[in-house]
Amino acid sequence: MKAALTIDALEVNFGGFKAVDGMTSVIDDGELRVILGPNGAGKTTLMDLVSGKTASTGGKVHLFGRDITNWPEHEIARAGIGRKFQIPSIFRELSVLQNLEVAVSQEPRVFRNLRLGIPTADRKRIDEVIDLTGLEPVLETVAGDLSHGQMQWLELGMLITQQSRVILLDEPTAGMTQGETSKTADIIMRLKGSHTIIVVEHDMAFVRKIAEKVTVMHMGKLLAEGPIKSIEADPAVREAYLGTGGLH
Amino acid sequence: MSNKAFLLGDRAVYIAFIVIVLGLPLLVDDVFWLNRVARYLVFGMLGIAMALSWGYAGILNLGQGLFFGVGAYMVAMSLKLQSWTSMQQGSDTPVPDFMLWNAQPGAPTDLCCIVPGSWLWIPFQAQWFGIFMAIALPVVLALIIGATIFRLRVSGVYVAIITLALVLLTRLIFIDAQPITNGFNGLTDLGWLTVGGIEFDPLMVGTYYIVAVSVCIVLLLTRWLVSTRAGLILQSTRDDANRARYLGYDVASYQIFFFTVSAAIAGFAGLLFVIVSEFATPTYFDIAFSISMVVWAAVGGRSSLIGAAIGAILINTIEATVSESEMFQQAWRLIIGVLFVLIVLYMPRGLAGLARDLLARLVALGRGKQADSAKASRNPAE
Ligand SMILES: Nc1ncnc2c1ncn2[C@@H]1O[C@H](COP(=O)(O)OP(=O)(O)O)[C@@H](O)[C@H]1O
Ligand SMILES: [Mg+2]
Numbered sequence: 005m006k007a008a009l010t011i012d013a014l015e016v017n018f019g020g021f022k023a024v025d026g027m028t029s030v031i032d033d034g035e036l037r038v039i040l041g042p043n044g045a046g047k048t049t050l051m052d053l054v055s056g057k058t059a060s061t062g063g064k065v066h067l068f069g070r071d072i073t074n075w076p077e078h079e080i081a082r083a084g085i086g087r088k089f090q091i092p093s094i095f096r097e098l099s100v101l102q103n104l105e106v107a108v109s110q111e112p113r114v115f116r117n118l119r120l121g122i123p124t125a126d127r128k129r130i131d132e133v134i135d136l137t138g139l140e141p142v143l144e145t146v147a148g149d150l151s152h153g154q155m156q157w158l159e160l161g162m163l164i165t166q167q168s169r170v171i172l173l174d175e176p177t178a179g180m181t182q183g184e185t186s187k188t189a190d191i192i193m194r195l196k197g198s199h200t201i202i203v204v205e206h207d208m209a210f211v212r213k214i215a216e217k218v219t220v221m222h223m224g225k226l227l228a229e230g231p232i233k234s235i236e237a238d239p240a241v242r243e244a245y246l247g248t249g250g251l252h
Numbered sequence: 253m254s255n256k257a258f259l260l261g262d263r264a265v266y267i268a269f270i271v272i273v274l275g276l277p278l279l280v281d282d283v284f285w286l287n288r289v290a291r292y293l294v295f296g297m298l299g300i301a302m303a304l305s306w307g308y309a310g311i312l313n314l315g316q317g318l319f320f321g322v323g324a325y326m327v328a329m330s331l332k333l334q335s336w337t338s339m340q341q342g343s344d345t346p347v348p349d350f351m352l353w354n355a356q357p358g359a360p361t362d363l364c365c366i367v368p369g370s371w372l373w374i375p376f377q378a379q380w381f382g383i384f385m386a387i388a389l390p391v392v393l394a395l396i397i398g399a400t401i402f403r404l405r406v407s408g409v410y411v412a413i414i415t416l417a418l419v420l421l422t423r424l425i426f427i428d429a430q431p432i433t434n435g436f437n438g439l440t441d442l443g444w445l446t447v448g449g450i451e452f453d454p455l456m457v458g459t460y461y462i463v464a465v466s467v468c469i470v471l472l473l474t475r476w477l478v479s480t481r482a483g484l485i486l487q488s489t490r491d492d493a494n495r496a497r498y499l500g501y502d503v504a505s506y507q508i509f510f511f512t513v514s515a516a517i518a519g520f521a522g523l524l525f526v527i528v529s530e531f532a533t534p535t536y537f538d539i540a541f542s543i544s545m546v547v548w549a550a551v552g553g554r555s556s557l558i559g560a561a562i563g564a565i566l567i568n569t570i571e572a573t574v575s576e577s578e579m580f581q582q583a584w585r586l587i588i589g590v591l592f593v594l595i596v597l598y599m600p601r602g603l604a605g606l607a608r609d610l611l612a613r614l615v616a617l618g619r620g621k622q623a624d625s626a627k628a629s630r631n632p633a634e
Contacts, residue, residue, distance in 0.1 A: 055498065081500035093498075095491035098484070106488040109481060112500050114509045117482035144255060166499055 015062035025224035041221035086168025092155035096148030107162035153184035299564035301517035307554035310490030315415030319390035321536030323522025328532035330382025334443030367431040390519030398508035423537030438533030559604025
């Protein structure tokens with residue numbers, strides 16, 4: 005199978021402390037990968053390195069064979085990586101529809117965007133995403149007034165309208181009610197296949213529901229990788245989670 | 253939603269504004285009064301430029317006077333050379349009077365070398381060069397300043413501090429270059445703008461129309477600009493620059509573009525102001541003037557282009573009325589200062605926001621009545 009994202013011996017050194025330390029993993033095209041690890045394992049930092057928020061100090065990131073290591077954020081985004089943050093990051097003073105309209109444009113340049121209206125193809129994609137996320141009733145609402153769950157779905161929806169081939173989700177269900185979590189799982193399941201998705205998640209019920217292959221990080225390194233069943237039985241994983249409450 | 257009502261209300265305000273501005277000379281034939289209105293319209297244009305950068309881009313430019321002043325000086329240099337006194341210095345080509353006062357004994361009466369640096373004035377003998385530079389120089393300066401600060405991802409209050417420092421620096425430069433700028437006194441005793449043989453006396457109705465039409469065009473153009481996709485993306489960078497980056501936009505290029513457009517409008521305003529007021533002085537680079545622009549936009553509503561324009565016109569009208577009384581003149585600054593603080597704290601959308609809230613209430617009221625009458629007409633049938 006074709007590799008979507010190749011993380012190769014990636015490393016970042018924060019003044020002597022390596023938050024990510026020689027991490028290696030290959031994520032296949034269309035795969036849904038869950039990343040687990042105790043607090044401080046370096047999961048968020050790994051996403052920062054892949055998406056360009058933090059510059060790595062060693063190793064490589066390849067996207068569909070293209071070396072995107074340490075590119076500027078907007079170029080990595082244009083290359084096909086979409087990122088959802090732990091704290092919802094949306095345009096709070098714009099309406100929900102406007103948020104999606106910003107996300108949908110495939111034209112990054114200022115002068116090319118000096119035009120009114122949205123092309124039909126883009127409009128269609130926005131409609132599809134509205135369907136998928138169920139944001140129809142709040143389209144005209146200012147995004148800052150949405151509920152926490154709706155904000156998370158809007159941000160997720162923006163990544164889909166953006167047509168990111170690889171989507172990074174950092175704890176997408178954090179702070180959600182059970183109902184909201186289950187709806188989020190549904191959305192993610194529907195994206196499976198058409199997008200490559202990498203999810204960092206703590207909620208094991210949620211993980212068991214969506215996961216195929218799981219990667220466990222510990223102290224910035226790869227600890228274990230494989231199907232969820234074998235991971236849960238892995239003694240090294242149990243060891244890493246000792247004292248942190250373990251996998252549950 | 254009541255979006256339609258807002259759109260209609262918005263359109264009505266634009267149309268009313270344009271009709272009033274263009275129709276005013278038909279109602280008033282006091283040329284002095286019209287000239288005064290023309291100046292306020294220029295300030296209205298500055299309000300638009302401020303709303304564009306502060307309201308839409310989230311860039312609080314506390315040095316907008318830099319671009320206004322540079323625009324003003326550029327065209328004033330050309331008009332100075334067209335003045336009667338400049339023609340009367342006993343040379344073949346015009347030379348500004350103040351250069352003679354500063355010249356070393358024996359220096360030739362010619363722009364080439366009457367005082368050090370006077371050669372910079374040579375191309376300004378062509379009026380069109382001054383007009384061109386009044387917009388081109390602010391644009392170039394804004395590109396350089398914008399590219400530097402936005403590529404370095406400077407934001408928020410730091411942008412305000414840097415722009416403030418730059419306008420002060422410019423003020424120093426213009427005062428310091430006294431032999432070629434006439435220092436504190438600035439450029440006065442200017443000639444009139446001449447287009448196609450017509451001299452535009454500041455007290456002519458035609459001159460009023462140059463300003464009025466310019467303001468309307470700038471208003472509609474910026475309105476179009478913020479409605480484009482680029483305008484929407486700009487607003488998204490204001491809300492969350494990082495999110496915009498992770499959607500694939502080079503945030504700095506949007507900031508630089510709109511910062512520069514705002515500067516071009518300010519330069520254009522400077523040009524127009526010189527045409528109606530016949531002088532250019534370093535007071536344009538005073539901090540107080542740049543901060544006034546922020547106050548106008550805040551009062552009118554920084555996220556509304558026309559709101560900011562109306563805010564500027566309104567405040568200047570009140571100020572002019574009030575300053576006729578000695579006592580109020582003193583109190584005015586205090587009043588404006590307090591007003592500014594109150595508006596920023598309690599009415600961040602200014603007068604435009606107030607108007608929208610009123611409209612929303614009216615719509616709701618109308619809906620209520622409709623619902624009531626619908627109920628009333630249904631009830632008997634039941
Ligand atoms: N910019 C930074 N400078 C220094 N240390 C950092 C920085 N960012 C993250 N860290 C540290 O790196 C470690 C991993 O953090 P993080 O990636 O957020 O963990 P996780 O998301 O797995 O909980 C933590 O100990 C954190 O304090
Ligand atoms: Mg984290």
